[in-house]
Amino acid sequence: MFCAEEIGAAINLKTDVCKLLTQAGFRLRKWCSNSPEFLSTIDSIDRETSAETIIDDTQTVKTLGLLWDTACDSFKYSVTLSELQAQVTKRTVLSDISKVFDPLGWLLPVVVSMKLLMQQLWLKGIDWEAALPSDMFSHWCELRRGINDIRDIRIPRWVKYKSGEMLELHGFADASEMAYAAAVYLKVHHLDGLVSTNLIASKSRVAPIKQITLPRLELCAAQLMTKLMVKVKEALEVDQVPIFGYSDSTIVLAWLSDYPRRWKTFIANRTSYILDIIPRQNWRHISSHQNPADLATRGITACNLINSNIWWHGPNILCTNHNWEQVVLEPPNEMQLEERPMMLCHTAAKHVDDLFERSTMILATTSFESLKVVDDKIDLTKSDRVLSLQTLTVCSTVISWALDCVIPSMIRERSNASESSSTRLENSV
Known part of the structure; x- marks a missing residue:
């Protein structure tokens, strides 16, 4: 796939590639584009007959695939899950989950509910060939029926960016007792003064079976977001753009506001990595109801995801062109900060x-x-x-x-x- 801002640049690239491959005896076929003008320069026998291009080349009939609809220049998903069997086992649940092809995490609020159900099956010690308990079977049927609503989702391919416009990357992190997640958005300041934001990628992890405190999970979410931010910068080739991080945890923000060596090893290692990527002055506090990553920690249905503006474009305050007003927060309890213990020595002498x-x-x-x-x-x-x-x-x-x-x-x-x-x-x- 290749993108060009002008039709002329795309046509010149096509001509050069075809000329080069023709010398070796190869002929490129199945051309597709969202531009009718570009397609008019290609012979009809070399065009793709379908308006939908499959992104996943390895997909099978039973795979939930990602498609590019060239007619409206947007991405969508195809759903072709097999009929529900009379007896559902842990093996069939895992098989259906693995068929979901979502490389950028756009469907994360829906997929995370399936992952949490799979974790519950492990915790209950259910065998691979054993039938699911009645309550879990009902929950799985509800989740499986919701997958069909994914076909109505349309994700614009173009993020409305043109050369000369200013870009920013904003990452959101959140955690619950069940999972922690991160989402990265691209903010474009257009030349006409307007601002547009779009979801680029997201990622989540289910909480480990071993008990871990919620503040530490929030910190793991911030680290996950930082790693995702690095990958997004490399993929978009925007190394010099400003990056910002958001969390609804005051404890995590307190950890990031001081030097890592002040905290215990678990905290120090993660805060050190985070601050190497996102400076402490670029971290902001955001309330839970404005944090889009919150949706990926508790899960929502596919029907609600379609109309979730906060998931696809971020909170409303991110879509404005005003400076972020940092709210003065009440400092957390010192017992929650997990400071590294210090040894103080006292001695007395006459001389x-x-x-x-x-x-x-x-x-x-x-x-x-x-x-x-x-x-x-x-x-x-x-x-x-x-x-x-x-x-x-x-x-x-x-x-x-x-x-x-x-x-x-x-x-x-x-x-x-x-x-x-x-x-x-x-x-x-």
Whole structure:
């Protein structure tokens, strides 16, 4: 597939390709296009007879395929699922789910409901050839009937972008106890001052069977969105466009607002990756009812998905040309932030020499984890307890600071306290 902004460019490309392949004895056939003017330059015997072009070359009769309707220049889906069998097993459910061809995640709010049902079958330990329980069988029949409504979905191929117009990428992340998801939208600022937004891609994951807190799932959703954003930028070849991230979790935004080394390992690893792609100043808070990724975490029917403007074009505030007003949020509870624990050492001594000796001993015997709190750039493996030159430099700096600032201050305070005590004693005598 190839796209051109002008008919002349498309015709010239077609002529060059045909001339090159003709020299090798190949003749291109089954040409299709959304432009009648372009098709008029091609012989009728070399044109595609059908107005619908199959995107999935490997599709079978029973596969839900993605089609390009050249007549209205839009994508749509074909649904040809087999008749429902009298006995539905876990194997047949998985077979029907695998037939859904949705590479860009446009049908994610519908597909995620099927994935969640499959996970429930695993949790209940149902065998591959065993019939589904009555309640799950009814739920699966409802989901399967809804797939037929997918045929009414029409997705415009063109995102209304022309050369010279400004682009932005906006990613939304959300999570529930059942799944977490991400959706990326392309925002186009047209030369006439109007703004258009369109869904480019989305992705979801069902929540792991092992229990994990909701804030951590929200962070996983933000990481998933960041990875999807990177792929979208590469596919669209728009490396220099501004990118923005949105989340309805105040805890995730608090994690992203500070340095990763402040948090525990699980949080630090993910926030570090996210901030390398999307700067912390480009993260925004959005309410749950305005977050399109919320639809992909709880699932909706295909009939409701057709008319869901927030899914296909994002929230209304994204479609405006005004600057985003960041709302001042109440900071989350410190217990929810999962800060990395820090070790504080206190020592007492009668003389400066004793204090220096004890401080040196504490710094020299500090564990690897505690040294990382001093400086996260120390290259010291857990199995190697020998202090490196860089570690000794850090320790020396701390000791010098103690000798130059802390200890003299302590001596002055102790001296002033002794003088005050002596004065009071003389006055009493």
